[in-house]
Amino acid sequence: MHNPPLTEGVYYILLSLLHPLHGYGIMQRAEALSRGRVRLAAGTLYGALTTLLEKGWIRTLENWPDSRKKQYQITPLGREALQYELTRLEELLENGKLLLEEERI
Amino acid sequence: MRIVLRKLFWAWDFDKEEAWLNQKSAQGLALIAVGFCRYEFEEAAPGAYQIRLDLLPHGPNHPESQKYLQFLEESGIRQVGSLRRWVYLRRSTQDGAFHLHSDRDAQFKMLGRLMVLLGAVAFPNLYCVIWNLYVYWRYQAIVSLFGALVCTTFLFLLTWGWWVLYRKSKTLQREQNIFE
Incomplete structure (x- = not known):
């Protein structure tokens, strides 16, 4: 898999959907995970979820018990994309740290 | 008590319209219906609601728009009215800052x-x-x-x-x- 970098919003949506959640739950989870920094607006979230469903990175859960709200969950393909993004971010971090350390020496 | 105000905003001044509606909300007038140059309010606690306007790609009754509006409703956002493709949305201020598009x-x-x-x-x-x-x-x-x-x-x-x-x-x- 070779994807362009994910936006922060999409990254946190995928992370949030490691467990099934509805739209409002995703907003709250993303905000909590980022310690209040990433606040997904409802319109933006809807657009992102629609695209992620089309790409097959997430799926909707039908007949989720005791809930009228539509629930979403990450798919194996979405996990793969998330893992790829994590590797990319680690590379950014490692290179940044390495070069800044060399500067200090 | 219901209050009807008449005011004209050009389509490209939607941000001014939004600001005016939020100003009315801060004064204790919550938007409940809209028409052409017509806004209907009801008395509410000052600042109880925040208002946002959105321009849909299709009319409000189109299935795609219905799906979107249903999603918003599940997120605590209520549609108070529509004017052609424009929808007027409100959310309780208690639920936090209300933005429709963060990107x-x-x-x-x-x-x-x-x-x-x-x-x-x-x-x-x-x-x-x-x-x-x-x-x-x-x-x-x-x-x-x-x-x-x-x-x-x-x-x-x-x-x-x-x-x-x-x-x-x-x-x-x-x-x-x-x-x-």
């Missing part, structure tokens, strides 16, 4: 939709100007000259609106060049 792409898309709509009205209008001028030139019909003047005025207004939206989208683009 610039969605804001671009909305401005783009509005620019296309203005263009769709402007082009037939341009045709009317040309046709009326032709009729006046051919038959010296004063009524056609008057028609051409009215259409030209409207065309200038639409062009001005399009220019306002273009400047808004350029400002967004400049920010996008710096931030993700």
Whole structure:
């Protein structure tokens, strides 16, 4: 898999959907995970979820018990994309740290 | 008690309209219905609701729009009215800050939709100007000259609106060049 970098919003949506959640739950989870920094607006979230469903990175859960709200969950393909993004971010971090350390020496 | 206020906003001044509605909400008037240049409010606790406007890609009754509005409702956002493709949404202030679009792409898309709509009205209008001028030139019909003047005025207004939206989208683009 070779994807362009994910936006922060999409990254946190995928992370949030490691467990099934509805739209409002995703907003709250993303905000909590980022310690209040990433606040997904409802319109933006809807657009992102629609695209992620089309790409097959997430799926909707039908007949989720005791809930009228539509629930979403990450798919194996979405996990793969998330893992790829994590590797990319680690590379950014490692290179940044390495070069800044060399500067200090 | 219900209060009806009448006010005109141009389509390209949707942000001013939104600010005015939020100002009314801060004064204890919550929006409950909209019509052409008509706003209906009911008394509520000052600042109880925040209002946002959104321009849908389709009419509010289109299945895609219904899915979107259903999603918003599940997120605690209520549709209080619609005017053609515009929807007026409100959310309780207790649920936190209310923004519809936290990414610039969605804001671009909305401005783009509005620019296309203005263009769709402007082009037939341009045709009317040309046709009326032709009729006046051919038959010296004063009524056609008057028609051409009215259409030209409207065309200038639409062009001005399009220019306002273009400047808004350029400002967004400049920010996008710096931030993700």
